[in-house]
Amino acid sequence: QDISGKVVGFSQIGSESGWRAAETSVTKQQAEERGVDLKFADAQQKQENQIKAIRGFIAQGVDAILVAPVVATGWDDVLQEAKEAEIPVVLLDRGVEAPEDLYLTSVASDQVKEGRVAGQWLVDNVGSEDCKVVELQGTVGSSPAINRKKGFEEAIAGHDNITIARSQTGDFTRSKGKEVMEGFIKAENGGADICAVYAHNDDMAVGAIQAIKDAGLKPGTDIKVVSIDGVPDIFQAIAAGEANATVELTPNMAGPAFDALAAYWADGTEPEKFIITESKLYTAADDPEGEYERRKGLGY
Amino acid sequence: MSETGYVLEARGVVKVFGNHVALDKVNFGLMPGEVHALLGENGAGKSTLIKVLTGAYQPDGGEVLVESQPVTLNNPQHAQTYGIGTVYQEVNLLPNRSVAENLYLGHQPTRYGFVDRRRMERDARTVLARYGLDLDPGSELGTHSVAVQQIVAIARAVELSGKVLILDEPTASLDRNEVERLFDVVRSLKAQGLAVVFITHFLDQVFAIADRVTVLRNGRLIETRALTDVTRTDVVRLMLGKDISFSGATALEEARPAGEVLLDFRNYGRKRSVHPFNLTIHKGEVIGVAGLLGSGRTEMARIMFGADPADEGEVRVAGQKTAIDNPTDAISRGFGFCPEDRKAEGIFGELSVRENIVIALQGKLGWFSALNRDEQMEIAGRFGEAMDIRAASLDMPVKLLSGGNQQKVILSRWLATDPAFLILDEPTRGIDVGAHAEIVRTINRLRDEGLALVVISSELDEVVAYSSRIVVMRDREMVAELHGENINPGVIVQAIASNQTGASA
């Protein structure tokens, strides 16, 4: 269906990580391909800014609104307003706790599942050996941090040989990831006791890999590295044998969203309420160089 | 009323700062309906005593009694509830608030819980009229001159004090008329039965208004006497513990042969500030500057020093035409400047006496030729001794010194730079007779050593005593230059007064 000429507002969280930047540029690409006039608003990681943006879009009378909500709660009122203005809203990459009739659909990954996939990979790869895992959490209180932790813990539950020895926040950033990993290494006998590191995103994993190297250990061999997102740099690390696995979170949330909107506008087709993107595991066996090349241009 | 008859009394009050005893078992009593002068050299403890009496400090020993009842005054506001009102040594008001609010802050009339601004301003206008001030009570206090601010402070204290009014050097920045006006007010308050404490370094004023006098020296009570029993010399002797020759007694300066020309200001002036003036200054000469308050003396001094650069005319230093656009230029040509507002523009309160003394010299030497500590100690010690600065240590913060000693520190600062030309703006304001005489002596000595000086002073006797020439300012314009026998108070007053148009408040 042709949706060119439609005006769509997109309230993005911010540009706090490489993945987020990629999502922004992919969304812009997708809009361009379809001839959609995308109104972009970056909320600088603040919910209040997102609410302002959505209200602004409503006031402008856009045809649809995409929103990547920074937190799950607190959207009822503004979504209600959008509904009253008859503007369909599509949620991207995170869900919200609001009545389902307030939005058209939600395109998101299953964050708990991402954690579970990562955990499962570890379970499959350590066998019955004892394995002390250190965890680099995302920003304290953010929903991916909470869910990815939960999923990972679910996966390793029942495997008593795998324990989370330490868990600290690395704020989803490389530098904090590196700093925290350095601390972990010191705290765990110079890193000798650590069997694996689980990072809530690839940026922190990249930082951790550097910390492991600085400590004279081999990331990927001495300490296994598993993380989530699938940004280009982690594929490079996998190719170099410095990281072991990543769970992809596709930055293309907008594509399915536009498709759903197109169908909805064409004949009023109500899409599925939850469009779940794939949480695919990549390891050294999955052509990491190729994956790197494919992603490099996306502006991670 | 009690047996002693004192409204406010200090008994055996002790106040210690660190290891310095500022007040040592001082007794002090105030009768209703008297004006009581409190005298003493700089640092004698006058301000400290009244701060204890008004709750700004807590005594370390002894007690404060109000109408013979021992009381603990927690703060000045608490003292106000006993009818004790105070004007502290520095003008302590709020330049950012309106005149009316400064008069009534804390006691504003309210209506339904809100400040009744109209009534407050009306009352303020009435009160100020009593002091001969006619100004908009709604205007910002900071836009008025220091004198006006001082009067507002006094008016405020008078309004708030039912029984006692304490004035710590209220006249230091007032001119004659204003002092007269103030005295009228004090007399009428006295007639109403108020006790007034009056601190000043002007003995004339003491004799003009006070009934009794208390003299402090080095934190000790020397004596309290009725003024009818004492002469000026008695008082001075009590203050100093020795006889001195009073500065007024110095012989009139005869017309001396002027040295070579050091400075020549031609049509020098600054728009909206001082009218262009012509002034030639020779080596070994003191130029006195006389004029009413707000006549532009300070501004002229600042222009000469480059603190506010001149925008017309030219200046020659030793025949060379130069530009003096900022103090650094001026200092590099051997200028020095003691500003009149010591606290705001003179001292570096947190820094040590030593650093305060060497700073201008160091400024002259520049960033990269630093004096080391020993050199600093030596310089500070030398000038500190020459000026008789009383400080426990050269490394103590200068803010802990009394006003007069701070002034000496600033003078030392400039002397350390070995200047050729010094501008002193009110160098003797707020300074006791001893230090006063010393500064006058210093001025004379410097002149004899060949320095050129410009000295601004409101004390005519003093200006007359040391000036080789006097220029008179009026309405920001240099209106007269007096030589030889014209240098006497009568002529000066004539010059200031002639054609007196709109002199401000």
Next chain:
Amino acid sequence: MTRRMLGRLANPQLLALVGVLLINWLLFPSFFRVTWQDGRLFGSVIDVLNRGAPVAILSIGMVGVIATKGVDLSVGAVMAVAGAVAASLVVAGYPAPVAVIAALLVGLLCGLWNGFLVAVLDIQPIVATLVLMVAGRGIAQLITQGFIVTFNDPLLIFIGTGSFLGLPMATVIALVLLVLVTLLVRKTAIGLFIEAVGVNRAAASLAGIRSRMLLILVYALSGLCAAIAGIIVAGDIRGADANNAGLWLELDAILAVVIGGTSLLGGRFSVPLAVVGALIIQAMNTGILVSGFPPEFNLIVKAGMIILILLIQSPLATRIAPRRPQRARIGVQRTAK
């Protein structure tokens, strides 16, 4: 001379640092274990030195600013800008020295801008530097277009992660800066002038001190230090992260200076003690990390630490338990009495 040295060592800041380190040691017994590995020292204390370096460098620049009664809120943003400039230039193919120098120049420029606002336009430092704090991060993002610009340039990486004589490069740079700046302010009259301007700018001008030049100098130095820190942080993660680099570090730097005994009201200051302040903060952070404290307590521990230090340093405490009357006084020795 030795008495003077000893007196200097027995100050609350160093005691606090020792205290924090001891607590770390109690919570984590091998805290002080240092080994030699791959030609460099390795251990938690070394981490404190390495991770504390950026804030220490910021505080070296910040202390002069605060001594003049100012504050520089923009340093975190300037770090991001400098990192972005360096990374973008090497990615664009310029040689690393060019990129580094350009980044330093940009930092210097930012500092000059702040100095201009404060000294020439006479704007209060908090607002003046707030401008660049807000806009700077935007400019950094503009340069990187919102992406993390990664690089593989060996020189930049060496600055961030290399080592010299076994010590992390960042620590070495911080040390060198500390020595240079301390010499600059104490062996010349600049230190005295900074204090004079901080105490009373009007009086300083009348005493012939070029307070404008001086203010511009201290802000420029602060900008330069921020740029150095920004390059280190970018080199450390091999990428310029405009969104996160230096985020809220201005607060840590200010905190470090205040812990170091320099009053926000200007006046007396000490460069070495500001660095000690930075180390105290980092020792706390590292301590929390290695002792396995839950992350949500990080901020509370930090707040508790500030409160404690403020209590110890406050005039009230001095009154209750009189210690030696002065706090941070460096280079000024009282005559023994």
Next chain:
Amino acid sequence: MSRSLRPLLATAVIFAIAYGLSVMQFPGMFSTRVLGNFLTDNAFLGITAVGMTFVILSGGIDLSVGAVIGFTGVLVAVLISWMGLHPLVAFAIALIVAAVFGGLMGLAIHALEVPSFIVTLAGMFLARGGASVITQDSVPINHPFYDWISDLLIRLPGGGRLSFIGLLMIAVFVVGALVAHRTRFGSYVYALGGNTVSASLMGVPVARTTVAVYMLSSVLAALAGIVFSLYTSAGYPLAAVGVELDAISAVVIGGTLLAGGYGFVLGTFIGVMLLGLVQTYIIFDGTLSSWWTKIVIGVLLFLFIVLQRLIFAASAPGEKVAEKA
């Protein structure tokens, strides 16, 4: 007085011009909807900024307000959703907690003679840390009372809404202005900002006023936190990060001198609206990346402070005021 009125006037004129230009480019910006949004969306910022105005007028600064908003949101959410308290009871508790918190900060500032910057920085860490210790998650609030308040709104022709929280902000501004300009307490606040030593010698209860000012700021921040929880029906420990900077910017743009002693509560209102206008403009444009928001706000701040500087410099006798400690 007229001198300090001028920056206010300048701010108002610039707001009017900027708004006019925006409307010329996007006529949609002149609608009851956008105007209503201005109030609703900036309600918590506005309420916070009123408290900040008092703090700044008194010569201090309060960095803790953003964290207090976050903390209050979490506290209220936990009290309602986990403990089952009625929202009004929860509000009362939150306000009391904030009052104690602010009072303690004020006390520390006064008694320890430490600059407000550093005390409130500690307060910021404490409040933010406290919120994350209570919960790290966003806690939703589902209570009929909340729904009832959300429905309390006046619908304007053209789709605009005057919400309860928007009106609450206006009420806070009105009361704030009355307190600042028409009560003794207000004059004490200005007195502190003018010169603390003078104020104390003139009998201003410095300790009590300082404590009250920070108490007021924290209480208003808590009220803003409540508003924020009404706005989002949730409590989230990371809510309102950096709002203190927005509030300070709004106060400064509104013509209040950061050194204290000069300024108007009304100016802060215009400042808040101007910040809102910039954001709305960038949303309406829709092609400007977020960094432009930061750059534009930076430039705006710069323009305003230079403007104020020119105005204050043009009337010289105030010079000495600017030099004070």
